[in-house]
Amino acid sequence: MSENSKLEPSNFIRNIINDDLKNNKNDGRVHTRFPPEPNGYLHIGHAKSICLNFGLAEDYEGGLCNLRFDDTNPEKEDVEYTDSIQADVKWLGFDWADRLFYASDYFEQLYEYAVILIKDSKAYVDDLSYDEMRALRGTLTEPGKPSPHRDRSVEENLDLFKRMRAGEFVPGERILRAKIDMASPNMNMRDPAIYRIRKVIHHKTGDEWCVYPMYDYTHCISDALEGITHSLCTLEFEDHRPLYDWFLEQLPVKCHPQQIEFARLNLNYTVTSKRKLNELVTEGLVLGWDDPRMPTIVGMRRRGYTPESIRDFCNRIGLTKTDTIIDVGVLENCVREDLDKRTRRVLAVLNPLKVVIENFPEGEVEYLDAPYHPNNPDMGQRSLPFSKEIYIEQDDFMEDPPKKFFRLGPGREVRLRYAYFITCNEIIKNDAGEVIELRCTYDPETKGGNAPDGRKVKGTIHWVSAEHALKTQVRLYDRLFNDPKPDSKKHEKDWKSFINPESISTCDSACLEPSLVDAKTEECFQFERTGYFNVDSKDNFNGKPIFNRTVTLRDSWAKQKNR
């Protein structure tokens, strides 16, 4: 028995599919689709759906997953989004092969089906205004009333619908509705709209059409035309399922996919709604869709998340119909885990404090071997230049340290990682009383970090040689919001008031080990003792790479400090 064989997740959708397979439903096929509307950038919530749909196709023999753009509302959609969505799905590691579709590919077919509905007296053209329609729709507890145009003749409906398509009417003047049941307790069944008039340019079909089909009508038919077996969507469409089924029952389609709903992803300390993300971008609260603080795929990518970590996350959180909020800690843990095994370790001082090694010869440079990964020798090593003047992290020195503080303090000895033991002899302060420099001595016998006399030292800190340091900018990112549920309806304040002012801070005088000059765009590293960082893909700092903090390392010292 192979202990390392990863068990496929068990969830209710897989159970349904397994049953279907057992009963030979759909001839044993599993065919899903990921159907985004191209009206915004993909975010972590979409990743859940992508991993579900494409993941199912990967896991089942012969499984397929289509990418289909649900582009029935030209007013909101744009090629900018169809492009970015494809790039994001690919980046996540999924492949739709030659099955890239657009709902707009089916406009003609959809129109013909609407004609069938009209001929069967299952649809009619209504002249009511938007407000009149709403008034007759009823409420949640009261039934709606039929429109006065509900019983128009087939001929008249056919003529009117043809003229709608021909552009004879103004938007809002006429609408095609399904004739179902105005008294249904399900609002979706109260003669829902099928076609509305919109005289705008469609990103794909241009000005070919001025009537556009609605989602409910389009989605089920598109699924059927593509031979989808399991049409997975989020919970809010549960009420739409009877309508999904109704259309397919009326029409001569070749198959009838099964719609199954699951709970959408909610993450704490962030927002995942296209509308809100859009607002953050357009109001300049973040620097764009790819701002590393954004939960968008492009944002997370720029932040340093790997596709593997996102997929792992999606597999870990499970799939149910329960409305839940996942702790971002789970996501952060996934990147840490992935990055831990794949990144090289380097030394980088974010907030430098100058240290002069008094007994180290002036002008001399010594090169010290340092492995790139303590647990993986295959990653190789590099040489670190060491000299009389170095920088250490400000946080690694305390003038009056508490007992449990293992780092540098007056008279204390610590190890410089892969270098020497040093002892702090003197503190130099500026006029404001701030420590600006430390005078230390090193023990030449401790080269590499071990004392021949066997004496131990409690702390090991990182450092960078002053004259060799790569001085560049490091950007520290943190959670975008400081409230776990910024958009909770229970708050009185606006969700945007919970934006974490410390969600970004920059270190402009960071000193990194020189090997990092060659770091390539999107390359990830672990800065020892501080976190995982990757090279920003857009900006540079006077020609030098800028590093973004993906996530901090676990820090049990910080926990202890706060006790």
Added chain:
RNA sequence: UGGGGUAUGGCCAAGUUGGUUAAGGCACAUGGUUUUGAUCCAUGCAUUCCGAGGUUCGAGUCCUCGUACCCCAGCCA
């Protein structure tokens, strides 16, 4: 009684047709290893499954009655 859903530890979540001690992950705690207070390893962490009744030799799983929360009145998706 508008309709549709969901309730298993701090956060997720398995639990196929009722059968012994309620998976697993995250978080947390403790101990070990460690030249990252990282990683890694070990151990602990629900006498109980929203509540109350009931059926049964036996119920998280079945029945009844409640409770809480989510979604629906776009010519958005």
